[in-house]
Amino acid sequence: MTEEKIILEAQNGNRQALSELVKMYEQTVYNFAYKICRDRDRAEHTMQETFMSMIRSISQFSGKSKLSTWLYTIVSNHCLMMARASKKKFHTSFDDDDALIDEKSIANWNVTPDRVTENNELKEILDEAIKKLPPDYRIVFTLRDVEGLSTEETGNITNLSIPAVKSRLHRARAFLRNELNETFQNG
């Protein structure tokens, strides 16, 4: 059965079809939620709330966007809501583009990305770096660079204009690169 047909069945109250949709997208949603929250418990809670919202609102899904885009939107909103509730302060300033690129710190790295899958120490470094980014920057970076969505799709999901998406993406990339550079550069 095609995804379109499964969604239609789910909209007609078919429990089996709903279950099928959850199984199709649980890994994507959990992975994306983890990448934003950087915490397994929070990612699981977000995933549960996201699918609960999907079940409640599936009848309103028009099919104009992809179901995955709709789910990314719910996850992003949930994560932003949790971040606001936690009132965590982010001390890094992202307003000064010049400060984000320090010419003196440009160096070759002594590690390659293929090592990340089996290296827990490396994962901790990546987690700590991205946690310093404000949630809206983290969401834009993850949607565009990690999940591979277009600038337009990212703008629709985050409710940001295209220039705002580009500016957050540029700053997030430069910030993360600088954070990792301190650990990975030679010498």
Add this chain to the structure above:
Amino acid sequence: MDKQNTTCKQVMHYICDNLGEDIDSPKCIAIKEHLNNCGNCQTYFKSVDYTIMFYKKYDVKISEEAHKRLMNHLGLED
């Protein structure tokens, strides 16, 4: 952009598009001249590329227990 067949012009379009600049503008021409001859910039862009790759490759798998808790939470147990 196709990574295997990327041309300098495509890279320039990409950078200049993000800057809101025309490809033949003086700013873009100056950037092209600089990029062609700058090892520092090439090293910098490689480290940005690696940064993205690190986060792309870092996936987490949902556990069987988390899957069961989800289906239970939604009232969709098998």
